[in-house]
Amino acid sequence: MKSLLGIAALAIGVGLLPLFVESGVWINFVMMTLYAALLAQAWNILGGFGGQFSFGHALFFGFGAYTQAIAQLQWGFNPWVALTMAGFVSGAVGLGVGALTFRYGLKGSYFALVTLAFAEVFRILAVSVPFTGAGVGMMIPLKESVSNLQFESRVGFMYVILGLLVAAMLVTWWLQNSKFGAYLQAVRDNEYAAQAIGVNPFRVKLGAIALSGAFMGWAGAFYLQVFQYIDPSIAFGPHTSVEALVAAIVGGLGTLWGPLLGALALHLLSDLTRNLFGSLPGINMVIYGSMLIVIVMFLPRGIAGIGLSVTRLWRGKRG
Amino acid sequence: MADIILSVSGVSISFGGLKAVNNVSLDVPQGSLTALIGPNGAGKTTLFALMSGFLKPHQGTVTYCGQDITGQAPYINAVAGMTRTFQIVQPFAAQTVLENIAVGAHLHYPNRHVALNFARDIAQQVGLISQIDKPAADLTVAGRKRLELARALAAKPKLLLLDEVLAGLNPQEILEMIPVIRNMTQQGITVLMIEHVMQAVMNLAEHIWVLAQGELIAQGNPNDITQNAQVIEAYLGKGAATGQSTASVVTNAPSTQVSFASTQHTNPLLEVSGLRGGYGHTEVLRGIDLKVYQGETVALLGSNGAGKTTFNQMICGLVPTQAGLVKFANVDITGAHYTNIVPRGLIQVPEGRKIFPNLTVLENLELGSFSRARARRSENIEYVFNTFPRLRERTKQLAGTMSGGEQQMLAIGRGLMAEPILLILDEPSLGLSPRLVEEMFELIHKLRETGLSILLVEQNVAQSLNTADRVYVMENGALKFSGLPSDLMNSDDLRRAYLGL
Numbered sequence: 101m102k103s104l105l106g107i108a109a110l111a112i113g114v115g116l117l118p119l120f121v122e123s124g125v126w127i128n129f130v131m132m133t134l135y136a137a138l139l140a141q142a143w144n145i146l147g148g149f150g151g152q153f154s155f156g157h158a159l160f161f162g163f164g165a166y167t168q169a170i171a172q173l174q175w176g177f178n179p180w181v182a183l184t185m186a187g188f189v190s191g192a193v194g195l196g197v198g199a200l201t202f203r204y205g206l207k208g209s210y211f212a213l214v215t216l217a218f219a220e221v222f223r224i225l226a227v228s229v230p231f232t233g234a235g236v237g238m239m240i241p242l243k244e245s246v247s248n249l250q251f252e253s254r255v256g257f258m259y260v261i262l263g264l265l266v267a268a269m270l271v272t273w274w275l276q277n278s279k280f281g282a283y284l285q286a287v288r289d290n291e292y293a294a295q296a297i298g299v300n301p302f303r304v305k306l307g308a309i310a311l312s313g314a315f316m317g318w319a320g321a322f323y324l325q326v327f328q329y330i331d332p333s334i335a336f337g338p339h340t341s342v343e344a345l346v347a348a349i350v351g352g353l354g355t356l357w358g359p360l361l362g363a364l365a366l367h368l369l370s371d372l373t374r375n376l377f378g379s380l381p382g383i384n385m386v387i388y389g390s391m392l393i394v395i396v397m398f399l400p401r402g403i404a405g406i407g408l409s410v411t412r413l414w415r416g417k418r419g
Numbered sequence: 420m421a422d423i424i425l426s427v428s429g430v431s432i433s434f435g436g437l438k439a440v441n442n443v444s445l446d447v448p449q450g451s452l453t454a455l456i457g458p459n460g461a462g463k464t465t466l467f468a469l470m471s472g473f474l475k476p477h478q479g480t481v482t483y484c485g486q487d488i489t490g491q492a493p494y495i496n497a498v499a500g501m502t503r504t505f506q507i508v509q510p511f512a513a514q515t516v517l518e519n520i521a522v523g524a525h526l527h528y529p530n531r532h533v534a535l536n537f538a539r540d541i542a543q544q545v546g547l548i549s550q551i552d553k554p555a556a557d558l559t560v561a562g563r564k565r566l567e568l569a570r571a572l573a574a575k576p577k578l579l580l581l582d583e584v585l586a587g588l589n590p591q592e593i594l595e596m597i598p599v600i601r602n603m604t605q606q607g608i609t610v611l612m613i614e615h616v617m618q619a620v621m622n623l624a625e626h627i628w629v630l631a632q633g634e635l636i637a638q639g640n641p642n643d644i645t646q647n648a649q650v651i652e653a654y655l656g657k658g659a660a661t662g663q664s665t666a667s668v669v670t671n672a673p674s675t676q677v678s679f680a681s682t683q684h685t686n687p688l689l690e691v692s693g694l695r696g697g698y699g700h701t702e703v704l705r706g707i708d709l710k711v712y713q714g715e716t717v718a719l720l721g722s723n724g725a726g727k728t729t730f731n732q733m734i735c736g737l738v739p740t741q742a743g744l745v746k747f748a749n750v751d752i753t754g755a756h757y758t759n760i761v762p763r764g765l766i767q768v769p770e771g772r773k774i775f776p777n778l779t780v781l782e783n784l785e786l787g788s789f790s791r792a793r794a795r796r797s798e799n800i801e802y803v804f805n806t807f808p809r810l811r812e813r814t815k816q817l818a819g820t821m822s823g824g825e826q827q828m829l830a831i832g833r834g835l836m837a838e839p840i841l842l843i844l845d846e847p848s849l850g851l852s853p854r855l856v857e858e859m860f861e862l863i864h865k866l867r868e869t870g871l872s873i874l875l876v877e878q879n880v881a882q883s884l885n886t887a888d889r890v891y892v893m894e895n896g897a898l899k900f901s902g903l904p905s906d907l908m909n910s911d912d913l914r915r916a917y918l919g920l
Contacts, residue, residue, distance in 0.1 A: 279525040279534065286522040289511035296471065296505070297574040298497035298526040354513070 103273050103356055110360075111266050118255045131258040133367045134265050135322065139340065140347035140359030141268040142315035147345060148353035149275050150308040151288030155212040156219030157344050159197070160190040160313035162226070162335030164320025169238040169330055170231065179249035183321045190317020191310045198309035202302050216341070223336035237331025240324065249325050257326050264322060265360075268315045272356050284308050285354070316344070350395050352402025361403040365395070423482075424449040424578050424609050425501070430469050430479030439465045441633040442479070447578070447611055452604045454620045455613045456644075457630035458654050458852045460822025463613045464506055466630065467580050471503045472496045483578070497526065500577035504570075504584055506613070506850070508563040510555035517542065517551040519566055523573030538573055545569045545599055559724035560587045564596075572603065579603065581612040585619050586850045589722045589878045597622055615852050617655070621645070629654060655853050686749055688713045688872050689734070689765070689841055694743035696733055697896075703729045705896045706743070711841060716863070716873040718883040718904070721893035727876045728770055730893070731843055735767045736760045748840065761790045764840030770876075771849065772830040776819025780810055783818050783829055787836030796836070803832040806862070824855040831862070842866070843874045848882070860886055884908060 114130065121127060139161070147153050164186040171182035201214050226232045244250045251257055275281030286294040287301045294301060324330050334340075351362020369391055373384035399405055425447040432440050440462040447453055455463050468474040470481055475490035482488065483501055493503075502523075511519050520538035521531075528534040542548045545565045550558065555566060564584050571579055581600070585593050597619055604610055614620050620627065620641065627644045629637040631653040637644060644650055687710040697703035703726045711717045721727050732738040734745050736757035745753045747765050775783050784803060788796045804811040807828045813821060818829055827847055834842055844863070848856045860882045867873055867886070877883040884890060884904035892900040892907070900907060 277531050279529045279531065282518065282522050282525055282531075282534075285514060285518075286511050289513055290509045292473065292493075293505065293509035293511065293570070294522065295473070295493040296497060296503050297523040297570055298494050298502070299522070300492070300494045 103276070106357070107266060107269050107273065110269075111262065114262050115259070118258075124254060127254045127258055129367065129371065131254050131261055131326075133363050134258065134261045135319065135326075136343060136347055136363035136367060137360040138261060138265045138268055138315060138319045138322075139344035140351060140363050141265065141272060142312050142319060143344035144348040144353065144355075144359045145268075145272065145275065145315070146308045146312035148348055148355070148358070149272075149281065149284050149288065150305055150312075152305060152309070153208070153212050153345070154215040154312075154341070155338075155345070156215035156217070156341050157312075157316050158336050158338065158340040159215065159219040159222055160193060160316035161320040161323070161340045161344075162219070162222060162332075163190045163193050163313075164317030165324045165330045165335045166226070166232055166238075166320075167317065168321035168324045169233075169240060172240055173238060174231065178247070179325060180247070183249065183318065183325070186321035187314040187318045190320070191314035193317075194309040194311075194313025195306060197313075198306045202305045202309075216338075219336050219338070219341060223332045226332035226336060232332070235332065237329060237334075239329045242328065250328075257322075260325075261322055264315070264318050269356060269360075271311060271315075276356065280304070280307060288354075346392070350392070350399075350402055352404030355402070355404040358402050358404035365403060422449040423447065424484060425470065425611070426482040427466070427470060428480050428482070430466070430476040430481065432465065432469060432474060432476050438633050440469060440476070443630070443633075443635050444479075445628055445635065445638070447609060450604070450607060450609055451625055452600075452610045452612075452623055453626045453628070454624035455611060455628050455630060456615070456617075456620060456654060456852075457636075459824040459850070459855055460632075461630040462633040463630050464582055465633075467503055467582055467613065471501060471580060497574055497576075500575070501580070502571040502574045502576040502578075503580035504567040504582055506582040506586065508560075508567050510558070510563055510566055512554070512556040514555060515552055516547055516555055516558065516562075516566055516569075519555050520547075520551075520569045520573045523570040526574045538569075541569050541573045544602070545572065546595070561589075561592045561723040564588065565599075568599070572608075576608055578609045578611070581610060581614075583613055583615065583850065585614055585616045587723070587846070587878065588616075590880060591722055593619055615850070615856075617645075617853060653854070685713065687711060687746075688715075688748060689874070690744075690746040691734060692744045694730070694733060694740065694745065696739060696741040696743075697729065698738070702741070703896050704733065707893075707896075707898055709891055709898065709901075711872055711874055714870050714872055715888045716867045716875060716886060718887035718890045719874060719876045719893060720878075720880055720883060720890060723878075725893040726896040727893055728845060729896075731767055731769075731845055731874075731876060734760075735765065735843070758790070761837065764791065764838065765843070766791075766834045766837045766839035766841070767843040768830050768834040768845060768847065770845035772823075772826045774818045774826050774829050774833070776817065778818055779815050780818055780821075780829055781814045783833055784810075784836050787833035790837065792836065792838040795838070799836050799838065803835050806835070806865070807832055823850050824852070824858075827851065827855075827859065835866075839871065841872045841874060843876070845876045846878060847875075848877065848879045856882065 117130060118127065143157050167186040167189045168182045171177040171185055172179055197218055201211055206214055227235045232238065244252050275284060283299045283304045286299055287304050291301050347362040347366055348359050350365060351360065352358025370388055373387045377383045377387065423446045428444045429442050430440060431438065431442050443466060457463050465474065469476050472488065472491050472493040480487055480489045483496065483499065488496060511522065517535060517538050520541050521534045524534040524537040528537055539551065542551050545568055547562065547565050547569055550562060558566060568584055585596055588596065593616055600610065600623060624641055627638065627641055628635055629644060629650050636653060637647045637650050645655065689711040691707055691709045694707040695702060695704055707730060719727055729738055733740055736755050740754045744751065747763060752760055775786065784800055785796065788799060792799060809825060810828055810832055818826065831847065848859050851859060856879060863873065863875065863886055875883055875887060884907065887904055890902065890904050890907055891898050
């Protein structure tokens with residue numbers, strides 16, 4: 101219950117933000133943080149709750165972005181309809197990848213490598229076939245209106261991504277409070293023990309990869325609407341995969357708030373280093389990288405883990 | 420005769436060239452409580468895996484409730500009412516005890532609240548109710564065994580396969596578990612248990628199957644089985660055959676007690692005083708004073724969770740010390756790093772063997788001699804092979820593929836490679852068959868006769884008392900008794916209070 105109130109507070113808090121903050125820079129910062137949080141939360145559903153570490157989540161992101169582009173440009177769909185479709189298409193792709201990999205019991209580093217390979221294969225395919233615009237990529241024309249899912253200011257986009265993130269967090273909350281979530285975490289912790297008490301690991305993992313893929317697809321579609329351009333390396337390149345998993349791991353795997361906290365910390369860190377050391381090109385990445393190592397070293401359970409140990413201590417003191 | 424709930428007929432499976440289970444047939448009657456016993460490596464756990472669907476037999480069929488389920492996935496069998504526990508406990512470590520049990524409960528209760536409530540009832544039933552909010556990883560061995568049982572019970576099984584749920588428990592804890600298991604049969608659950616604790620098997624089972632080297636060698640009621648010459652030879656060993664009770668074993672006081680008295684004038688080899696410490700904010704040890712003299716074998720007894728393993732870890736530098744003093748061979752080693760302790764000759768053989776499963780036997784042994792006695796490696800390997808001839812046969816085998824008893828030998832052998840001055844053995848008899856337990860203690864006797872000082876941490880009270888010169892009993896992180904084994908055994912109060920005998 102407390103978690104639901106937290107999610108509601110997040111929605112209301114961010115929703116009211118434009119009343120107090122006028123600076124476009126800050127609104128953009130919030131929007132990009134929420135977007136990164138969505139990537140991380142999507143990855144967290146499969147990686148954090150299901151224990152299946154994907155290195156190629158860009159696959160689902162790319163499918164989402166291309167669905168959004170192709171549905172508008174080639175099939176003439178309304179962008180809102182396209183957005184809805186994007187999630188379902190990526191979810192279906194998740195089912196397909198899951199059926200292939202989990203059926204053969206791929207786990208750990210093997211699963212990670214196969215997902216990486218899938219993303220690469222589709223990056224190359226997207227370069228080669230004509231209906232994705234090949235290497236040139238696809239651009240959607242600028243036509244700002246709410247019905248066209250394009251907004252004059254970033255505030256509109258911020259509301260869209262807020263909605264998607266809240267949906268992803270509600271799903272995560274459901275994972276923490278449902279049979280499916282309990283089964284998923286059981287499979288993560290010990291597949292054999294889970295099977296012995298009636299859990300079908302294949303089906304559970306399939307459900308998780310579909311959910312995870314769907315939210316990744318929505319993030320891809322959102323990306324396209326904001327930047328209006330997609331090409332194969334943006335869509336399927338490793339950058340998005342890494343961004344999703346790093347934020348989830350830094351924030352705290354298998355937690356509700358970890359991905360958001362991780363995305364926030366990473367965005368603050370990267371913007372800060374860029375502004376402070378902008379005159380020395382590249383140095384910001386060095387500092388960013390070093391900070392990442394420090395975070396992972398000293399917070400093995402992520403940023404959300406700090407909160408956890410504090411509550412445990414507090415509970416321990418009382419009881 | 421009652422209906423047959425599970426029937427195995429002519430099942431075989433081999434791994435590589437080894438026939439792990441060879442043409443085994445048995446019928447489990449509905450509502451019965453039966454036991455499967457046999458030496459380590461006999462194929463008992465493999466047979467469980469074949470029954471529950473974790474492995475598919477190369478030959479033969481498995482029939483459950485009249486239906487052929489050969490090779491059917493374990494989760495489908497669980498839905499049909501057959502669940503199992505694991506010898507090596509498999510908790511969902513990141514989740515709380517209650518959440519662990521709820522996973523089992525979800526099989527029949529999709530609703531989260533209902534499942535959690537049912538899980539709470541089960542926790543009450545197996546005696547875990549006070550620990551339901553703990554992470555499963557924080558439970559003691561006894562707690563984890565209970566959790567293993569609770570999770571299976573929560574799935575409301577018709578047939579429950581229990582794989583050594585009593586291994587690693589002390590006599591008191593075993594006595595507490597017996598009614599829990601009996602209660603399950605009274606609820607109508609058919610139970611088939613793999614167990615080495617003969618006291619429990621005799622107490623609980625109506626019928627016993629004996630497996631050795633993958634084949635059924637005997638079956639019958641408990642009394643017949645204990646008289647069966649073949650079973651005695653393969654499994655029980657002569658202790659059970661001659662009908663020696665635990666008490667009578669112990670009255671044979673160790674012959675070296677005199678020599679112990681004479682060594683007492685010298686300085687102790689290991690001297691621990693006022694040792695305190697634990698993990699984070701939990702203090703596990705509350706002031707321990709303990710001495711081991713040169714050439715002495717000292718037993719440290721106590722229930723699971725008493726702090727024995729923590730004590731070992733602390734003197735070996737694996738857990739930080741908060742207060743107190745540890746002196747080894749007249750040198751203060753309090754709080755020293757383990758890289759400085761091992762080279763001094765204080766060597767630990769850890770609980771649960773902890774061998775390197777993906778290295779060969781020879782490589783495992785070699786690893787024991789890197790920080791000490793490296794120059795005499797080849798002579799020491801020869802010495803270990805002479806002590807454990809079975810290891811010589813398996814030089815090139817991957818250690819993880821050996822049976823539990825062989826792995827324990829390897830773990831001790833690895834410890835011996837460093838030419839220990841004091842050898843700490845943490846539960847060397849854990850999970851071994853009665854016969855192997857006997858062999859293990861014979862070996863400890865042998866090591867002791869070479870003049871080696873040994874600190875023996877054990878659950879096997881009777882045999883430990885028979886082997887040790889002196890004994891300490893630990894309870895809740897403090898020592899409650901120290902003295903001669905005979906003093907401990909001769910006082911009924913002490914025995915009952917600390918040993919449950």
